[in-house]
Amino acid sequence: MDDRQIGLVVIGGSFAGLSVAIEAREAGVAEVVVVHPGAGVLIPDLIGQHAIDVRFRERVISITSSDAGVEVVTSIGRYNARAVVLADHFVDDPAVVDPALAGKIHHGTVPREPRDLDILVIGSGELAIEWSMQLAHAGAGVVLAAGGMDLDERSRVARSALLRLEAERRATVLWNSVPDSIGELDGHPMAYFEERRTPDLQFDHVVYAAEAARAPTMASLGVSIDIDRPDRVFMVTDVQEPGEAGLRLLRPGSAWPVVRELHFPETAAPYRPPARWRPGDETTIDELRTEYYNATITHFERSHSDLWMIRVKPDHGDTSHLPGQYASLGLGYWEPRSDNASDPGLADRWGKLVRRSYSISSRIYDDYGYLTDAATSDELEFYVVLVPPSADRVPVLTPRLALKRPGDRIYLGPKVAGRYTLNPVTDPRSTVLLLSTGTGEAPHNAMVVELLRKGHMGPIVSAVSVRVMADLGYEAQHAELVTRYANYHYLPIATREPGIPKRYIQDLIRDGDLAELGIDLDPDRTHVYLCGNPAMIGLPEDGEGPFPEPTGVVELLVDRGFTLDRRNQRGNIHYEEYW
Numbered sequence: 015m016d017d018r019q020i021g022l023v024v025i026g027g028s029f030a031g032l033s034v035a036i037e038a039r040e041a042g043v044a045e046v047v048v049v050h051p052g053a054g055v056l057i058p059d060l061i062g063q064h065a066i067d068v069r070f071r072e073r074v075i076s077i078t079s080s081d082a083g084v085e086v087v088t089s090i091g092r093y094n095a096r097a098v099v100l101a102d103h104f105v106d107d108p109a110v111v112d113p114a115l116a117g118k119i120h121h122g123t124v125p126r127e128p129r130d131l132d133i134l135v136i137g138s139g140e141l142a143i144e145w146s147m148q149l150a151h152a153g154a155g156v157v158l159a160a161g162g163m164d165l166d167e168r169s170r171v172a173r174s175a176l177l178r179l180e181a182e183r184r185a186t187v188l189w190n191s192v193p194d195s196i197g198e199l200d201g202h203p204m205a206y207f208e209e210r211r212t213p214d215l216q217f218d219h220v221v222y223a224a225e226a227a228r229a230p231t232m233a234s235l236g237v238s239i240d241i242d243r244p245d246r247v248f249m250v251t252d253v254q255e256p257g258e259a260g261l262r263l264l265r266p267g268s269a270w271p272v273v274r275e276l277h278f279p280e281t282a283a284p285y286r287p288p289a290r291w292r293p294g295d296e297t298t299i300d301e302l303r304t305e306y307y308n309a310t311i312t313h314f315e316r317s318h319s320d321l322w323m324i325r326v327k328p329d330h331g332d333t334s335h336l337p338g339q340y341a342s343l344g345l346g347y348w349e350p351r352s353d354n355a356s357d358p359g360l361a362d363r364w365g366k367l368v369r370r371s372y373s374i375s376s377r378i379y380d381d382y383g384y385l386t387d388a389a390t391s392d393e394l395e396f397y398v399v400l401v402p403p404s405a406d407r408v409p410v411l412t413p414r415l416a417l418k419r420p421g422d423r424i425y426l427g428p429k430v431a432g433r434y435t436l437n438p439v440t441d442p443r444s445t446v447l448l449l450s451t452g453t454g455e456a457p458h459n460a461m462v463v464e465l466l467r468k469g470h471m472g473p474i475v476s477a478v479s480v481r482v483m484a485d486l487g488y489e490a491q492h493a494e495l496v497t498r499y500a501n502y503h504y505l506p507i508a509t510r511e512p513g514i515p516k517r518y519i520q521d522l523i524r525d526g527d528l529a530e531l532g533i534d535l536d537p538d539r540t541h542v543y544l545c546g547n548p549a550m551i552g553l554p555e556d557g558e559g560p561f562p563e564p565t566g567v568v569e570l571l572v573d574r575g576f577t578l579d580r581r582n583q584r585g586n587i588h589y590e591e592y593w
Contacts, residue, residue: 021278023086023095024048025074027055030140030250030266031101033169036064037270041281047095049074049088051102056147057171076238079246097277099269101250102235103141104225114198120221129153134205134215136192137223138163139252140266143172145223146185155429156185157215159205161192167252169266181308183331183428186342188212189369196220213340213432213590225252232261245276298365299348306346306367309426311418312393317487320400321453323375324415325393328426333394335374335430336437337460338543338590341394342427344369345414352416355403367425368410372396373545373590374430375456376463378491385467388460394426397456397487434590436461438541438579442469445533445540448476449519449567452485454546454592459488461543466499473533477505479519479550503531519550523570537575537586544568544589551589553578 021043024031027050035046048068055061061068073089077098086093105122112119124145125131132155135146146158156179165173179185191212193205203220207213232239241247241261248262250269264272274281313325326343327333335341347363357363375397380386400416401409418424434457439446446465448458455478465474480486483506492504505527507517522528528535544551544567552566561569568578568587577585 019083020045020047020093020095022046022273023084023093023098025086025098025100026050026102027052027068028101028103028140029056029144029172029175030169030269031099032057032060032066033171033266034099034101034250034270034273035066036060037170038274038278038281039064039066041270041274041278041283043278043281047093049086049093056144056151057175060171074237076240077232077247078240079243081243084243084246097246097248097273099248099250099264099273101269103144104235104251105141105223112196112198114201115196115203115220118203118219119196120219121224122222124149124221125154125219128219131155131218132216133157134159134193134203134217134220135223136161136220137225139223139225140169140172141225142223143168143176145221147175147179149221150179150184157188157217157429157431158185159188159192160190161188162190163187167265167267169250169269172266177305180425180428181306181330183308183328183426186427186429186431213434215431216433248273299346302346302348302365303423306344307423307425309424311420311422311424313395314418314420318484321485321487322398322400322415323377323487324396324398325377326396326424326426327393331428333388333392333430335388335394336432336435337376337388337464338373338435338457339430339432340371340373340434340457341396341430342369342371342425343396343411343415344425344427345411345418347410349414350417351413352400353403353413355408355413357408357410368414369425369427370411371427372398373432373434373454373457374460375488376460378459378463378488378495385463387467388464394430397453397459399453432590434543434545434588436464438584438586438588439465439470441472441539443472443539445473445536446470446475447528447533447535447540447542448474449522449542449544449550450477451479451519451546451550452481452592454478454590455488457545457590458543459491462492462495462502466495466502471501472539473501473503473531474499475503475505475528475531475533477507477519477522479507479509479517479546481508481510483508483511483514503533520565520567520570523567535571535574535576537577540576540586542567542571542576542587544587546590546592548591551591553589553591 022038024035035048038046049072051073076087078085084095084098128149134157136159138160146156150156191209194208195206197204203217205215248264250264309326309328312327315323344367346367375395377395401412458476486506495502509516552568554561576587579585579588
């Protein structure tokens with residue numbers, strides 16, 4: 015078929031395989047052949063753009079290397095090359111699946127009909143990125159739990175694909191989180207995260223995209239291999255244990271430079287990361303903003319210098335969400351700070367994006383004075399406080415956000431998420447108590463509007479604790495709500511306001527403030543929502559242990575017969591911690 019000498023043969027049209035082929039072609043290798051057993055690749059445009067010769071539906075039978083080169087025999091013919099790179103995926107053995115979730119947990123496969131399904135992909139390798147893209151293309155809502163993925167370790171095509179999925183808001187990446195367990199709730203997989211800042215999430219399906227822990231042998235792949243000349247046959251994998259004799263293992267992010275140095279030294283220097291790694295260059299900053307940012311700040315109102323209401327409009331996708339859920343905002347490390355603090359390790363992070371999750375707030379009234387309807391808005395509002403640097407913590411995002419203005423570009427995460435919603439409130443006559451500290455009021459603003467718009471008849475109380483009354487960014491809007499709706503009560507309290515006795519949220523329950531409003535804390539007819547300072551909330555250790563000191567709201571409510579809404583147990587105390 016191809017008895018002439020070919021420069022490089024790449025086995026597998028994966029992202030890593032296409033990356034090696036592209037970089038070889040850019041370096042000047044005249045003939046690069048990709049042997050791919052499938053009928054197509056995920057990003058077919060790359061083939062024509064880089065003039066890559068892809069041979070589809072071919073299976074490798076044998077590989078033989080010698081001083082003269084490498085012979086690859088396939089189901090169709092043979093290739094003679096200077097070097098061969100194996101870049102197929104080698105999936106780990108399936109784990110045991112909970113029978114209650116049969117058909118919803120996938121190892122080594124993806125759901126056959128993923129459209130309109132919420133799917134969690136777990137993995138930090140090339141396969142996880144490829145499957146995330148495949149599922150997003152098919153119309154699924156994708157969350158990738160990447161667990162500390164380092165993009166520099168990923169192949170060129172994989173890096174680009176993942177950043178594009180994020181920019182187009184077609185996938186959410188949890189860069190530093192993986193679930194510590196998957197449970198069953200109401201017949202669906204429930205992902206439980208050890209990290210408290212990542213709330214537990216429910217999905218239709220969960221896909222484990224774990225590459226094998228060991229590099230496979232050629233025999234296990236059904237390939238006969240005879241290597242006399244070392245370092246002519248390579249395997250691209252994250253596994254770094256020694257391979258078969260003469261079979262060298264390469265990481266996806268650095269495969270081509272190694273192959274080039276050994277077998278194509280006459281070609282051009284290998285691909286280098288783009289100019290984004292040159293700190294301080296204005297042209298670089300413009301390129302980075304174009305690459306990463308996918309939304310525009312449309313409104314930036316300062317309640318005071320350190321407290322802001324910000325609205326963001328995405329370029330792609332909708333803004334639908336349930337009141338109480340959150341989304342992520344991001345800015346690059348290349349953006350200037352409003353303070354004089356120095357970011358640890360800035361030189362290594364300069365070209366990267368920092369993301370933080372924020373509960374979605376509500377402007378409460380639209381431009382005509384009616385209650386806002388989140389379902390018809392094309393923007394999301396966030397309530398943000400500037401975090402000052404301290405001896406043990408240098409905040410990264412808010413000092414950069416402080417310098418932004420309407421019209422500036424920003425990153426907005428593709429998916430809103432969270433179980434901190436009004437779904438448990440099914441009785442329109444029940445009492446809904448919303449207790450918060452500081453900007454923890456944000457999700458409650460959206461909840462209040464939703465309850466009042468839908469005609470909730472029972473008492474609704476929103477109580478917020480702040481340092482000083484100037485920290486009440488929405489006080490005027492809530493005061494207007496109180497005049498319009500007889501069943502709505504707004505209780506702001508301060509802990510450091512001059513001339514006013516210090517009070518905390520806990521005091522509202524201890525001192526009978528709610529009883530004075532005619533509200534009975536009946537566990538059978540009351541839902542309590544807690545958001546903000548963990549000390550105010552006061553969760554027991556590990557969910558089961560003793561309550562912390564000082565006494566938090568949870569302990570006070572449990573003493574009155576309330577129960578926590580936890581992983582596998584429905585309750586009437588719902589909570590969202592802010593740090």
